[in-house]
Amino acid sequence: MRGFFYWRFMSQRLHELLEPIINDLGYELWHLESVGAGRSRVLRVYIDSPAGIALEDCEAVSHEVSAALDVEDEGNGQYQLEVSSPGLDRPLVTxxxxxxxxxxxxxxxxxxxxxxxxxxxxxxxxxxxxxxxxxxxxxxxxxxxxxxxxxxxxxxxxx
The missing domain is CATH 2.30.30.100 (SH3 type barrels.)
Structure with missing residues (x-):
């Protein structure tokens, strides 16, 4: 169950886990993206807010998301977490x-x-x-x- 369909399944599961956490912090979960594999895998979490996103916002969300992922994955995950604004050329998914x-x-x-x-x-x-x-x-x-x-x-x- 690897590849595209595996990521679609995991993406939905991660979205359900992370969206309430991010919403409670006052942000919107815009999009999730996984790039690479194994130890070089990067999980990108895009957040948004009507007031825009600053570095401090990304740090706050990163701290909470990282803790939630560590508990969910029992510390076995091999990934680098990146939290950022979707930017001016933001991904459009829905x-x-x-x-x-x-x-x-x-x-x-x-x-x-x-x-x-x-x-x-x-x-x-x-x-x-x-x-x-x-x-x-x-x-x-x-x-x-x-x-x-x-x-x-x-x-x-x-x-």
């Missing part, structure tokens, strides 16, 4: 993530081609459940969040 940023630009990579392509870059037009309408040039594509390999905001910086 329909709610996309809904918050209607009118903003996003980059989306799909697992399988949609209308002959896997990579999309456009404006988030609408969200219905977990279906996202993305306007790319003169086309609108309806993309399912569950079929997305990766999606991020694509901020435009004015000069």
């Amino acid at each position: 329909g709610e993530h996309f809904r918050r940023f209607i009118g903003e630009r996003a980059r989306v990579n799909m697992f399988a081609p949609v209308a002959g392509q896997r990579k999309f870059r456009g404006t988030i037009l609408a969200v219905n459940g977990d279906m996202v309408d993305l306007g790319c040039d003169d086309q609108t594509y309806s993309l399912a969040t569950g079929d997305m390999a990766k999606a991020r905001l694509d901020p435009v910086f004015e000069e």
